[in-house]
Amino acid sequence: xxxxxxxxxxxxxxxxxxxxxxxxxxxxxxxxxxxxxxxxxxxxxxxxxxxxxxxxxxxxxxxxxxxxxxxxxxxxxxxxxxxxxxxxxxxxxxxxxxxxxxxxxxxxxxxxxxxxxxxxxxxxxxxxxxxxxxxxxxxxxxxxxxxxxxxxxxxxxxxxxxxxxxxxxxxxxxxxxxxxxxxxxxxxxxxxxxxxxxxxxxxxxxxxxxxxxxxxxxxxxxxxxxxxxxxxxxxxxxxxxxxxxxxxxxxxxxxxxxxxxxxxxxxxxxxxxxxxxxxxxxxxxxxxxxxxxxxxxxxxxxxxxxxxxxxxxxxxxxxxxxxxxxxxxxxxxxxxxxxxxxxxxxxxxxxxxxxxxxxxxxxxxxxxxxxxxxxxxxxxxxxxxxxxxxxxxxxxxxxxxxxxxxxxxxxxxxxxxxxxxxxxxxxxxxxxxxxxxxxxxxxxxxxxxxxxxxxxxxxxxxxxxxxxxxxxxxxxxxxxxxxxxxxxxxxxxxxxxxxxxxxxxxxxxxxxxxxxxxxxxxxxxxxxxxxxxxxxxxxxxxxxxxxxxxxxxxxxxxxxxxxxxxxxxxxxxxxxxxxxxxxxxxxxxxxxxxxxxxxxxxxxxxxxxxxxxxxxxxxxxxxxxxxxxxxxxxxxxxxxxxxxxxxxxxxxxxxxx
Ligand SMILES: [Zn+2]
Numbered sequence: 001x002x003x004x005x006x007x008x009x010x011x012x013x014x015x016x017x018x019x020x021x022x023x024x025x026x027x028x029x030x031x032x033x034x035x036x037x038x039x040x041x042x043x044x045x046x047x048x049x050x051x052x053x054x055x056x057x058x059x060x061x062x063x064x065x066x067x068x069x070x071x072x073x074x075x076x077x078x079x080x081x082x083x084x085x086x087x088x089x090x091x092x093x094x095x096x097x098x099x100x101x102x103x104x105x106x107x108x109x110x111x112x113x114x115x116x117x118x119x120x121x122x123x124x125x126x127x128x129x130x131x132x133x134x135x136x137x138x139x140x141x142x143x144x145x146x147x148x149x150x151x152x153x154x155x156x157x158x159x160x161x162x163x164x165x166x167x168x169x170x171x172x173x174x175x176x177x178x179x180x181x182x183x184x185x186x187x188x189x190x191x192x193x194x195x196x197x198x199x200x201x202x203x204x205x206x207x208x209x210x211x212x213x214x215x216x217x218x219x220x221x222x223x224x225x226x227x228x229x230x231x232x233x234x235x236x237x238x239x240x241x242x243x244x245x246x247x248x249x250x251x252x253x254x255x256x257x258x259x260x261x262x263x264x265x266x267x268x269x270x271x272x273x274x275x276x277x278x279x280x281x282x283x284x285x286x287x288x289x290x291x292x293x294x295x296x297x298x299x300x301x302x303x304x305x306x307x308x309x310x311x312x313x314x315x316x317x318x319x320x321x322x323x324x325x326x327x328x329x330x331x332x333x334x335x336x337x338x339x340x341x342x343x344x345x346x347x348x349x350x351x352x353x354x355x356x357x358x359x360x361x362x363x364x365x366x367x368x369x370x371x372x373x374x375x376x377x378x379x380x381x382x383x384x385x386x387x388x389x390x391x392x393x394x395x396x397x398x399x400x401x402x403x404x405x406x407x408x409x410x411x412x413x414x415x416x417x418x419x420x421x422x423x424x425x426x427x428x429x430x431x432x433x434x435x436x437x438x439x440x441x442x443x444x445x446x447x448x449x450x451x452x453x454x455x456x457x458x459x460x461x462x463x464x465x466x467x468x469x470x471x472x473x474x475x476x477x478x479x480x481x482x483x484x485x486x487x488x489x490x491x492x493x494x495x496x497x498x499x500x501x502x503x504x505x506x507x508x509x510x511x512x513x514x515x516x517x518x519x520x521x522x523x524x525x526x527x528x529x530x531x532x533x534x535x536x537x538x539x540x541x542x543x544x545x546x547x548x549x550x551x552x553x554x555x556x557x558x559x560x561x562x563x564x565x566x567x568x569x570x571x572x573x574x575x576x577x578x579x580x581x582x583x584x585x586x587x588x589x590x591x592x593x594x595x596x597x598x599x600x601x602x603x604x605x606x607x608x609x610x611x612x613x614x615x616x617x618x619x620x621x622x623x624x625x626x627x628x629x630x631x632x633x634x635x636x637x638x639x640x641x642x643x644x645x646x647x648x649x650x651x652x653x654x655x656x657x
Contacts, residue, residue: 002042003034004251006235008259008268009046009091012072013053016079018309018349019260019293019300022337026290026415027258028085029338033410033470035086036492042251044238045080046091047073048231050224052126055209065209069094079311084330084473089238093211093230101237102211102230106203108279110217114162117219120202121155129227131202146299159213159223160200166274167198173273173283181269182288182412183344185557185614186261190269201271203229228263232272235284253282258413264289288413291346300349309349317351322358323517331472332358332514338415338471342616345557358514365426366464367514370479373433373457374510380442385458385484386451387503395456396498398428399463403495406467415471416616422467424619429460458483459501466495475513482508559614560630560656561585562646568601574621580604580629584613585653592625598641610644610656 007027010020024045031043049069058068073092080087091098109115122131125142127149132142142149171194174180174187181187203226204213210224233241235254240247257268264287273283292299293309300308311333318329336354339361341347377383405421438457441450461479469476469490480488484507494500563582571577576594578601591611610630617626630644646654 001039002251003031003039004042004239004254005030005256005258006238006254007045008263009048009093009231009234010076011051012047012049012069013051013057015075016311017300018311018314021079021083021311022293023258023260023290024080024085025083025334025337026413029415029470030256030410031086032473033492036469036490038491042089043087044089044091044235045085045087046234047076047093048227049092049094050210050227050230051129052207052209052227053129056126066094082330083311083334091234091238093234097243098234098237099211100243101241102225102233103214104242105233105236105279106225107214107216109161109275112278114165114278115159115217116162118158118160119155120158123151124154125149125151156206157219157223158202159204159220161203161275163198163201163271163274166277167194169277170194170270170274179412180286182286186264186289186344190265193265194270198270202226228267232267254284255286257284257287259289261289261291288343290343291341293349294346295349297348318354318358321355321517323515327474328514331475332362334471335362335419339419340416342416343413359516361423363514363516365423365430366468367512369426369430369433369464370461370482371510371512373461374482374507376438377454377458377507378510380438380450381454383507385501385503385505385507386455388499388501389452389455391498392432392456394428394432395460395463398425399467400496401425402467403492419471420617420619425467426464429457429464432460433457455501455503459498462501463495466490466492478513482510484508558612561611561613562650562652562654562656563609563611564652565604565607565609568604570596570601571621571623577621579623582609582611583652584611585651589613589626590624591627591629592620592623593629595631595641595643597639607643608645608650610646
């Protein structure tokens with residue numbers, strides 16, 4: 001199977017931020033996962049260089065624009081190398097191959113009759129590369145609140161793409177391919193955008209910095225292709241269009257286009273597929289948009305100054321705070337970015353949260369497991385692996401569930417849910433060691449049992465290394481190295497096979513993989529991390545005083561439904577929790593709710609309640625909770641909890657808004 005995945009190509013007017021890093025990491029994880037599965041993988045990234053702004057900045061610096069974009073592109077190459085991005089191709093739109101592809105594509109659009117001559121005039125913001133109508137301007141300036149710069153009146157001959165012609169075909173394609181656009185709530189935005197009526201789009205501007213329209217198109221002299229129309233075509237160029245038709249036939253269509261939401265609705269989900277339809281090319285198989293990272297609730301602006309979190313200082317900070325190696329810091333950042341927020345909505349980039357993930361998920365759940373198993377092998381068996389034991393069902397079943405959970409989650413690019421499935425396996429492995437208690441077996445001299453438990457525990461580490469490899473490749477290598485497996489030909493299938501660790505093998509010294517740095521009391525952190533932390537703390541303090549406002553869009557991201565309670569039972573060992581099964585119309589869900597002090601299970605059956613149905617699932621006391629019910633209480637008083645119920649009867653699944 002072939003698997004072609006693309007990052008968007010990034011504007012060269014600013015260095016990479018944690019935002020572009022996260023997009024690129026997501027694509028890299030998909031690529032690594034498919035390589036492990038044995039697929040033929042092609043991962044592309046690159047830089048978008050024909051923006052007018054680029055030309056202006058180069059002029060200000062007295063640089064040749066090509067020299068400037070090359071310098072900026074190398075920043076991206078360095079950053080992606082540092083973040084262990086396994087890209088197969090890095091394209092710069094100023095390359096000759098892109099020039100040939102864009103010209104061939106425009107020629108094809110012209111031949112299809114969808115490119116026509118007209119005139120474009122309007123107020124133009126150079127910074128945003130966008131035309132605005134007079135009423136849209138704010139006091140004669142750019143209406144983008146993050147910009148506000150003066151606009152210029154531009155009137156020029158131009159070519160237009162017959163976008164208006166493709167609304168129905170796009171809607172049909174969306175309907176016929178339910179998983180083509182993700183996430184679901186953003187697909188709905190696309191549908192409304194199309195239903196609102198598509199207007200033909202100007203795809204050229206006058207100038208020299210850009211790719212000229214082919215001279216075969218009459219009256220095209222002096223016109224170059226708009227920077228974003230040019231940029232989208234890179235996906236074809238990388239696949240071999242138009243120079244290598246055989247290679248192109250093999251790789252196109254792309255399997256996944258992944259990007260941030262800002263370039264989804266108007267570009268990747270509509271304009272781009274419409275132009276592909278026009279020239280008779282297949283559409284990409286999946287187009288998926290993640291949300292923004294925010295800092296203190298604000299979008300991380302690409303063009304903003306030094307306060308924007310960039311990967312380099314964040315990595316340095318992780319090292320300063322924990323004493324870990326550069327490789328572990330990279331993996332910690334990769335893990336955090338995929339695990340912290342579900343794919344789709346915006347999420348807050350927070351140093352505290354990153355450190356918490358480092359300590360809890362990586363240090364405690366994974367690092368400790370590795371360290372204590374290897375230490376016991378050293379202590380009880382002089383670092384020699386016992387002979388393979390028969391499969392331990394509890395471990396093989398958990399590994400199977402983790403691999404399947406990941407496979408399933410990745411079909412809809414739900415990285416966070418996939419990682420939760422893998423962390424459930426780590427929880428089982430930790431519990432296995434606790435319950436089998438090798439230290440007691442060593443004391444009682446039950447050598448056969450000790451060998452079995454030590455081998456099974458070490459085998460669990462090997463399974464874990466496979467499972468985490470797409471997200472944390474260097475950590476997977478390190479776990480295998482500590483197990484004595486070097487140059488191990490890792491495959492995804494090995495995550496569900498038992499007994500591959502060779503018995504009798506000498507393993508190395510156990511070294512903590514996610515170390516913790518003990519700081520002297522009162523010692524101040526000097527890392528740039530510290531300033532980020534102070535920054536976000538002061539924001540938090542501010543938030544205490546004044547409620548943070550959310551937009552109507554933020555609220556609409558919540559899917560609230562009327563649900564009926566079908567079953568209710570206590571959660572063993574937790575006196576406040578109840579496990580509920582509820583009917584939300586289209587399906588039944590399991591929820592864990594902290595209402596046991598106020599409701600007896602039998603009193604809940606048949607009650608109509610309100611449930612948040614698109615909340616990221618969580619495992620609470622071993623029960624997977626797929627949603628959250630709404631309830632109110634007097635602040636801090638768990639005995640005053642009262643369920644929110646519809647005031648009059650509504651069917652199960654009715655929308656609450
Ligand atoms: Zn602007």
